[in-house]
Amino acid sequence: MGATNVICVDDSAGTGPAMIFDVNSGRDILASYVNDAEVFALMSDGFIRTTSGWAYRQVGVGIGDIAANNDAYTYPLLRAEQDITIVGCHIGCDAAVTANVDNYQTVYLEQSGNTTDLSSMTTASTGFTIHVPRAFTIATTGNPDHLAAGETLQLRLAKTGTGVAMYGVSVSIVYTVDQPRATIGTATDNVIRLVNEIGTGSEIFLDHYSRPFMSVRENGNEKFHIDINGKIFGARMSSMKDYTPPDQYYYQVINTGQLVTEDSATKISPLFAPHCTIQLEKVYFGAITTYALGSATNGWNLKITDATNILVDAYTHLYSSGTALTKGVLYDMGDVNKEWGQLTSSDKICAEYLESGTGPNVDGLTFVLCYRKLT
Amino acid sequence: MADELAVFKFINSPGTGPIIRIDNGTGNTRDVLNFQKSTSEVFSVNSAGLPDPGGGDPKRSVVVSYGDLPADPDALEPFIYRWEKAVTITNAYVAVDTTVGADAVNYNTLVLTNATADATIATLSTAAGIAANTWTTMGDITNPDIVAGASSYCYLVPTKTVSGMALSGLTFRIEFTLAG
Numbered sequence: 001m002g003a004t005n006v007i008c009v010d011d012s013a014g015t016g017p018a019m020i021f022d023v024n025s026g027r028d029i030l031a032s033y034v035n036d037a038e039v040f041a042l043m044s045d046g047f048i049r050t051t052s053g054w055a056y057r058q059v060g061v062g063i064g065d066i067a068a069n070n071d072a073y074t075y076p077l078l079r080a081e082q083d084i085t086i087v088g089c090h091i092g093c094d095a096a097v098t099a100n101v102d103n104y105q106t107v108y109l110e111q112s113g114n115t116t117d118l119s120s121m122t123t124a125s126t127g128f129t130i131h132v133p134r135a136f137t138i139a140t141t142g143n144p145d146h147l148a149a150g151e152t153l154q155l156r157l158a159k160t161g162t163g164v165a166m167y168g169v170s171v172s173i174v175y176t177v178d179q180p181r182a183t184i185g186t187a188t189d190n191v192i193r194l195v196n197e198i199g200t201g202s203e204i205f206l207d208h209y210s211r212p213f214m215s216v217r218e219n220g221n222e223k224f225h226i227d228i229n230g231k232i233f234g235a236r237m238s239s240m241k242d243y244t245p246p247d248q249y250y251y252q253v254i255n256t257g258q259l260v261t262e263d264s265a266t267k268i269s270p271l272f273a274p275h276c277t278i279q280l281e282k283v284y285f286g287a288i289t290t291y292a293l294g295s296a297t298n299g300w301n302l303k304i305t306d307a308t309n310i311l312v313d314a315y316t317h318l319y320s321s322g323t324a325l326t327k328g329v330l331y332d333m334g335d336v337n338k339e340w341g342q343l344t345s346s347d348k349i350c351a352e353y354l355e356s357g358t359g360p361n362v363d364g365l366t367f368v369l370c371y372r373k374l375t
Numbered sequence: 376m377a378d379e380l381a382v383f384k385f386i387n388s389p390g391t392g393p394i395i396r397i398d399n400g401t402g403n404t405r406d407v408l409n410f411q412k413s414t415s416e417v418f419s420v421n422s423a424g425l426p427d428p429g430g431g432d433p434k435r436s437v438v439v440s441y442g443d444l445p446a447d448p449d450a451l452e453p454f455i456y457r458w459e460k461a462v463t464i465t466n467a468y469v470a471v472d473t474t475v476g477a478d479a480v481n482y483n484t485l486v487l488t489n490a491t492a493d494a495t496i497a498t499l500s501t502a503a504g505i506a507a508n509t510w511t512t513m514g515d516i517t518n519p520d521i522v523a524g525a526s527s528y529c530y531l532v533p534t535k536t537v538s539g540m541a542l543s544g545l546t547f548r549i550e551f552t553l554a555g
Contacts (some may be wrong), residue, residue: 276431
């Protein structure tokens with residue numbers, strides 16, 4: 001085994017990482033090229049730069065039914081902790097929409113941080129075939145595709161004539177996490193360079209029983225770590241400063257629909273269940289209509305729970321402690337309880353609602369979950 | 376406390392390019408990295424630059440909240456999700472916000488469908504009912520490969536039996552791994 005590898009390390013002595021890289025220049029740790037085109041690079045801040053599917057992140061947002069006149073609403077689609085770039089977006093319906101040049105919808109894909117639309121499409125000359133998504137062509141001039149941390153990706157509709165209803169609408173979004181720092185260089189002044197080495201085994205092969213495989217550091221502070229189980233982390237070694245690269249955060253978006261008085265202390269909306277242990281880092285919420293702070297006593301307590309414990313909660317409408325909501329904008333619910341926010345594959349995340357006084361109906365209540373994978 | 380006796384230790388080595396650079400031609404499909412734990416692979420990066428880490432990192436999820444499904448959904452076929460790159464679906468789950476009891480006569484059959492060849496990915500009958508806020512598996516996965524291109528999406532084909540069964544706050548969770 002390992003005979004055809006270029007570098008093969010088998011059961012080396014030691015308990016620390018088999019490979020330690022510590023740089024203060026920001027140079028890349030490892031890069032792989034095919035026909036002189038880079039396909040993979042590990043940066044010294046732990047960010048993975050790749051042209052493979054690894055770079056593409058996915059969220060889906062259920063919109064529901066859209067009335068022929070839906071001009072009053074703006075739908076929040078996504079907010080991130082990091083700068084991201086929208087690279088693809090599709091929208092589909094659960095029933096056909098017939099094209100009509102007089103009465104149609106224009107669907108705008110836009111964001112809160114840039115007045116230039118990412119894209120738009122109409123049903124004037126092209127309708128929707130049942131279940132078949134249509135693609136938004138994402139504009140890049142003026143950087144509308146770049147969603148800065150804290151901004152909200154949005155969907156808005158505008159009717160022409162009497163408009164047209166669209167049913168069971170769903171949006172799929174694909175984005176990449178922006179590289180935090182510029183690439184230092186691609187020079188060939190490498191410490192190790194392997195060029196078209198003969199063989200079929202992996203270029204670099206390590207086989208160990210218990211020691212971590214890799215630790216990447218900047219000025220002594222760990223930024224990236226691969227443990228003995230092949231799991232990747234940010235800072236992992238003891239005594240290292242806490243750090244997670246931006247591409248190790250993941251998101252889910254859930255539109256829980258309309259919130260009404262009857263839902264108080266009754267309705268529980270399923271949001272997510274992880275396949276591994278995660279740390280819930282942030283929760284954002286928003287709605288499709290604007291809600292001012294209207295009362296000192298009438299509002300909603302929105303609670304994100306694991307069905308038992310409150311992970312984070314927020315208030316709407318209340319003068320004293322609530323958040324005013326601008327339609328289509330996602331707001332930070334505040335700090336997540338660190339202990340309860342660690343959830344295993346047996347846990348689930350849901351939304352619960354408690355009315356204070358008489359809370360107004362909330363339309364298109366939407367939550368965004370931001371988390372890291374711990375196992 | 377782990378020691379710092381690494382096999383390879385690079386401390387501020389001079390240069391600006393990557394510390395390790397690997398150049399291959401198109402025909403060279405060997406992995407860039409392959410890390411094994413006691414002879415079992417736990418981490419790799421293939422020749423196309425796709426990492427395959429251990430733990431929960433290789434698997435991803437996408438949640439799609441459809442909303443209310445009527446008792447008679449026969450005319451509907453909801454679009455669920457479209458990927459940009461090739462993936463392999465490993466699991467599919469549904470959840471609702473209101474419990475529906477078992478009904479062996481009036482129920483719906485939910486077929487998650489791969490747009491490539493319109494093939495069934497997973498099927499769930501609601502005859503046994505669905506408890507609120509509980510992720511119910513849609514069962515065994517077939518035709519899991521989503522191929523990048525115009526048909527790289529999945530959709531739902533719901534069909535009623537007799538009067539069907541309405542579902543409130545229907546939400547899908549699809550787990551997948553990267554294939555390209």
